[in-house]
Amino acid sequence: MVKQKTIQNEISLTGVGLHTGKEVKMTFKPAPVNNGYTFVRVDLEGSPVIEADANYVVNTQRGTNLEKLGVKIQTSEHVLAAFVGCDVDNVIIELNESEPPIMDGSSKFFVEAIEKAGIVEQDAERKYYVVKEVISFTDESTGSEILLMPSDDYQVTAMVDFGTKVVGTQNATMKNISEFKTEIADARTFSFLHELETLLDNGLIKGGDLNNAIVYVDKEISPKTMENLKVAFGKEQISVKPNGILDNLTLHYPNEAARHKLLDVVGDLALVGTRIKGKVIANKPGHFVNTQFAKKLSKIIKLEQRNQVPVYDLHKEPLMDIHKIMSMLPHRPPFLLVDKILEMSDSHVVGLKNVTMNEDFFVGHFPGAPVMPGVLIVEAMAQTGGILILSSVPDPENYLTYFMKIDNVKFKYKVLPGDTLVFKCDLISPIRRGICHMQANAYANGKLVAEAELMAQIVKKN
Template structure:
């Protein structure tokens, strides 16, 4: 079983933001298990956190920009690609500006910094999405398309066609994510001359120089443009090399542009929030389609997780039997609706109930066609959650649990005599002041039968 990874110690690097031109300090810090990636704006009051999630993508014109509650992070993809490329699952990225340093326009220096911090294994297993069928997304306007298909490991192929003589069509493939450092990480960002002129006119790329972006010359340079470029890059002279690149910058690979597009795909799909086991084929990728596909994939993963039925060996001794449950819960038969607790952590609990024909509620609830009342299914889920919240205090026998709210309650299948109900409750937010907000799902016969968001509070007995 693959284990999650983070870094051993914090590490700092500084540089200049590409578009702002301001010096930026960025600190990578270890993160706990199941944390994922998150940016922390230490330059703002309260040091707000923006989780690296595709739901926070707001702008993809010049990079992938995230925004949460008015706080933004720009050009996130190069940093996130480095984390994915090194197999890091959990990482805190503190930054004193809205934009990470551009460095040389690749992920190379982020790789070096993270490796210098040391990469350590954690105890929790990796959350990996295993692709079982083809998933595709196409932008009809641009012709860009991304396809994800089953494969033994995470693989990416990027195919780009810029329709220019200077660059034309290029392809790049990464067959193993472990090869990212050597094969992809040093691929630098690039721009065409006509794009560069537009950026200069809008007073952008203040932090640009000829060492952090490849500039492909796709048109004849006027004297006026040359003077602007000299001023922008602080150069006395600027030339076009025989291979059509501005000044004397040497390519690392002939297909460096395609490799950088592949790098961007990895960084953008990091926002899905889980490792991927499958092959990505990206035709004419860009931040817009990358993140649009990422949103679709994240939604598919979310739906599949909701539908996945946990499996437990019911012949094994439970974590808690009925006697141990009654030491925690104040309920007693016939209103004690949980028979066993199978699993219990700080933020989740799994319980079980055997539904039998001699349940007292069947006497009056459709006696000729017995079906477990939905309200009692919700009560059973709540009792399961009660075990979770009561286990957070040292003297649970001195507390009672009360409902505060129920949201999004759905009954999907009938629960009949003979069914075995499995309930799983997970915290939506940490328990504070005795208030527990959780999402609960009930399963029977390999299917979801009931689900709800529940809020309860534990109150000390008087």
């Protein structure tokens, strides 16, 4: 079993945002299991959280930009690539601006900070998406394509062809994530001269200089453009090297452009939210095609997980029997709808109910064709989740649990007398101030029969 990992200590970096040009402080902090990667805007009221989720991608102009409820994170990919490359699952990334510092245009400084902070294992199993068949996405307008195929390891190959002699056709391959730190992390972002002119005209790359972006000169530089570049980069002199690169920057690798595109793929696919066991082949990758593929893959994974029924040993001695449950929950028959708690951690709980013909609700609910009421299935899931939230306090007997919100409720199959219902509740976010937000699923007969997002709060008894 591979354990989840987070960083051991918090660590901060300061720098300039590439496009905003603003000074920014970024702090990496340890995060609980199943947190994933979350950005926190500490400069805004309430310190809003933006999860690294493909569904929050709003545009991919010169970077992968996220937005949730009006709160933005720009150019997230280099930071996310560093955490994937360092084999870290859970981290909180605090920012006092919308954009992480560009540093040298690669993931190198982020990797160094992560290693300095230290990496620790956590008491939870890492979840993988094991690729079983080829999944692909093609951007018809550009011909860019991403394929994902079965493999025992996470592998990435990036192939680039910009149709220019100065770069030519390049490719780069990472056969194992362990290669990221030494072979990929220091590959810097790049731009072509014709793009640079447009970016400068549109007020972008305010934080750019010749130390954090490779500039490939793919056209003749006019005297006017040369003067504009001197002003933009604060240089008295700018020259073009024989290999077609602006000024005095030296390439780390002949195929640095392809390696950086591979880095971007790793960072963008981190937005899937699940570790991948499969081989990625990216032909002419870019942030748009990368994130569109991430959105597609995320949907496929969620659909498979939703339909995947967990297996539990129903005959094993339960973690909590009916007596322990009644010592914690205030409910009593006929409204106590959980018979056993099978397992529990800080972030999930599994409960069980044996549905019999003797249930009081069968007397009046379709007595000729007895079906368990859907609202009671939701209540049973909530009672199971109540055990989880009450377990977060030392004196659960002094608290009551109340519903705050129910969202996305779906009933898929009927629950009949003789069925064994298994409830699994997973935290969507950590319990804070006695508020529990969870995804609840109910299973019976090897099928998902109901699901809902539930929010509840514990309140101390008067």
